[in-house]
Every structure is written in structure tokens, then in C-alpha cells.
Amino acid sequence: MKKKQRHGWGTGDQAEQHYLVQPRTLAGGGDIRHVSEFLRASGWRDKSKTGGPLQMESPDRTLRVAYDPYVLPGGWTVHGRANGPNGEWAAQLGQQTPVEIVAGLTDALTRPRTAHAPDVWAPLAEQQWDMRFEGDNYVARSPDGAAWMQYHQSTDGSAMWWTGAKDKQGNGWTAHFTSNTPMHLVQAFSTQLAGPEPALRPRGHFPLSAQIRTWSVSVKPSELSAWQQARITAARASTWARNSARGSRPRTTTPLYTPVGGARTHR
Incomplete structure (x- = not known):
């Protein structure tokens, strides 16, 4: 896939019709x-x-992050290997999950965890999502009714996050996170899930739905490239800063061998 060019990334610079789509x-x-x-x-x-x-x-x-459109149902798989006290975990996201929302999770994989306790529900509450218990589940629904996020804990203590969006015509996607998924990653996902910003899509590259609103805009390929490059530059700068900080930490060296009675003084 890395060599394949997709729509909107050509070499020409003639303005093309795109659409701002809301809700994203x-x-x-x-x-x-x-x-x-x-x-x-x-x-x-x-x-x-x-x-x-x-x-x-x-x-x-x-x-690992994978995207496979060649299998059913296809889509995104994010997998974390067991690491110290953290158990193995995974997230599955459908093909139609907007990349802006997927990136909420995957971008967070590249950043160190903050010291603040994560709160998955806070970004949803800030955008006026409706939250309530429905049976054994705690569910948040977007104001337009199209998107939801649900938490379920079984009697055996296992838990699962289930989320997605769907319109009345059946267009949409679902995603779920296993119980061991780090909460700061689920919060990063919910932040983008609740984000009010529209998504930019080329003509013909979004579903026909009575529940979306669109605004036509003319965009040059060079503008798309510049926006993407700004995102890439930010990633590189952040990575360089982290690597530099690690490299500048003072190192302590431990002697390969110390006699039982302590260090001897040679005379």
C-alpha cells in the first residue's frame, strides 16, 4: 500500500471539489x-x-497497527503486546471509521502517557452527549443520535468498550476495545469521536445520507499536501524532542565486579 497513490494526492495543482462533512x-x-x-x-x-x-x-x-480492506468485515486492527504489568490488548475498528477518529487512538500510541488519570467520558460530556445506564451498560449518545459509546462489565469482571456510528440508511461503522486496552488510549479515541470539526472528503468519497450536512469547497492538491506535511512535521518534531530528552539523561555506571569486602585501595 505504501506505493499506491490515492485520490487527491496527484502531482497536478488544479483545484478539485471537496466537501466538508458533518458529523464526521x-x-x-x-x-x-x-x-x-x-x-x-x-x-x-x-x-x-x-x-x-x-x-x-x-x-x-x-x-502494531494494521488496515486490511481485503477481508470481511475488514478495517483497522490495533494490537498491544503484553509488556510488564500491562496485559495484551487489542482494538478492532470498522472500515468506515473516519481516519480522523482512528488517529485519535493511533496518534496517542506515539506519545508518552501523562500522569493524569484518564476519563473516557469527559470529552463526550463536554460535547453534550447524553449519558445514562441502560441495563448493565453505561451508554453515551451524541446529540444527533448517530454515534454512541458503551461500556459493559460482565459478572466475571471482564469489561469491553463498544462504540460506533450509524445513520438511518444503515451506513456506518462499529469498533470495540478489549478490557486490557489502556484507558488513556480509549480517552484519546473518545476525544476525536466527540470532536465537532467536520471531515474533509473528495467528491464521491463519503456516504449518501440524510443525516449528514455538506459544504462544497475547492481545494488544490498542494494545499492538501501542505496540511498533511504540517501533521508529519509535528510528528517528527515531537519524536526528535523525546529522543533528545532520553539521550541527554545522565547515565549511571555500575562496576562489573565489586569485591565482597568493598572496594580495595591499592598502595
Whole structure:
């Protein structure tokens, strides 16, 4: 996939018709390079085979992000390997999950965890989502009724996050996170899920739905490239800053061997 060019990334610079789509939860999948190029700029390795599904791996090899449109139901898979006290976890996101929302999760994989306790529901509450218990589930629904996020805990203690968006014609997507998914990642996802900003899509690259609103805009390929490059530059700068901070930390060296009675003084 890394060599394949998608719509809107050509070499010409003639203005093309695009649309701002709102709510973006129903805007369709979008260009997967919004996700993959940010990861690559953050030092992730592209493990994809030519013509095959996207496969990205973190520098420490503990995280993988994949996108496979060639299988059913297809879509995104994010996997975290067991690491110290953290167990193995995974997230599955449908093909039509907007890349802007997927990036809420995948961008967060490249950043260190903050000291603040995560609150998955806070970004939804800020955007006036309706929250309530429905049976054994705690559910938040968007004001337009198209999107939801649900938390379910079984009697055995296992828990699962389930989320998605769907219009009255059946267009939409679903996603779920296993119980071990780090909460700061789920919060990063919910922040983008609730984001009020519209999504930008080329003509013909979003669902026909009575529940979306669109505004036509003319955009040059060079403008699209500049917006993407700004995102890539930010990823590179952040990665460089983290690596520099690690490299500047003072190192302590431990002697390979210390006699039982302590260090001896040679005379």
C-alpha cells in the first residue's frame, strides 16, 4: 500500500471539489495515510508488503497497527503486546471509521502517557452527549443520535468498550476495545469521536445520507499536501524532542565486579 497513490494526492495543482462533512462520525473512512504517515514520521516501521494490507510496527515492536480492506468485515486492527504489568490488548475498528477518529487512538500510541488519570467520558460530556445506564451498560449518545459509546462489565469482571456510528440508511461503522486496552488510549479515541470539526472528503468519497450536512469547497492538491506535511512535521518534531530528552539523561555506571569486602585501595 505504501506505493499506491490515492485520490487527491496527484502531482497536478488544479483545484478539485471537496466537501466538508458533518458529523464526521458519518463521513466515511477517508485516506488511510492520515494515520500511516504520522506513524512513519514518529519512527514506526512500515512492514507492509507491496499490494497488501497496511502493517505498521512501533520502534520497540510492542505495538502494531494494521488496515486490511481485503477481508470481511475488514478495517483497522490495533494490537498491544503484553509488556510488564500491562496485559495484551487489542482494538478492532470498522472500515468506515473516519481516519480522523482512528488517529485519535493511533496518534496517542506515539506519545508518552501523562500522569493524569484518564476519563473516557469527559470529552463526550463536554460535547453534550447524553449519558445514562441502560441495563448493565453505561451508554453515551451524541446529540444527533448517530454515534454512541458503551461500556459493559460482565459478572466475571471482564469489561469491553463498544462504540460506533450509524445513520438511518444503515451506513456506518462499529469498533470495540478489549478490557486490557489502556484507558488513556480509549480517552484519546473518545476525544476525536466527540470532536465537532467536520471531515474533509473528495467528491464521491463519503456516504449518501440524510443525516449528514455538506459544504462544497475547492481545494488544490498542494494545499492538501501542505496540511498533511504540517501533521508529519509535528510528528517528527515531537519524536526528535523525546529522543533528545532520553539521550541527554545522565547515565549511571555500575562496576562489573565489586569485591565482597568493598572496594580495595591499592598502595
